[in-house]
């Protein structure tokens with residue numbers, strides 16, 4: 001069995017994590033997006049829905065047949081036990097699908113996009129390098145307002161719920177400070193890491 005380089009990529013909302021992920025993919029990395037996997041598990045026909053409906057009742061599923069995200073958000077926001085229950089259903093399923101996708105990568109470097117990497121020792125143990133994309137909070141807020149059209153306080157609430165910048169940086173093998181950089185300059189930093197970590201020497 002081969003052991004390709006496994007990079008764990010994380011960053012707060014609006015840090016530029018997805019942008020960096022795309023720049024790594026452009027160099028030949030295989031992206032395993034845990035958020036996308038989680039969404040697929042809870043979309044219409046998603047494999048997690050029966051277990052969620054059994055645990056939380058039929059109200060957990062919306063009229064369209066997908067997870068009622070607003071309903072569930074309200075449930076888990078107020079009650080940590082509920083959150084744990086939901087995570088106990090989702091996390092093993094996300095883990096299994098993640099590993100399945102990773103096996104398809106062959107020798108190519110794998111980038112695991114994990115928003116909650118900082119909070120998850122489980123994840124950190126499964127990657128060789130942790131790459132954190134960081135920027136000032138004000139920049140995060142401005143970017144997400146522009147990208148998603150959210151209200152400032154909505155973005156701020158999400159930022160406040162996430163790991164702190166310091167906590168993220170503390171688990172990093174490398175930090176890309178995505179502040180005042182053009183996309184090209186950001187790409188140059190990605191290229192430097194790609195080389196430093198030997199990912200450029202992998203046969204595609």
Ligand code: ADP
Nearest residue numbers: 013014015016017018019143147181182183186
């Ligand atoms: P995240 O995945 O961390 O939430 P994104 O990669 O989606 O963040 O970036 C948020 C927004 O900011 C996107 O619209 C992206 O194009 C933009 N952005 C990120 N970094 C830069 C940069 N260095 N220069 C210009 N725009 C950027």
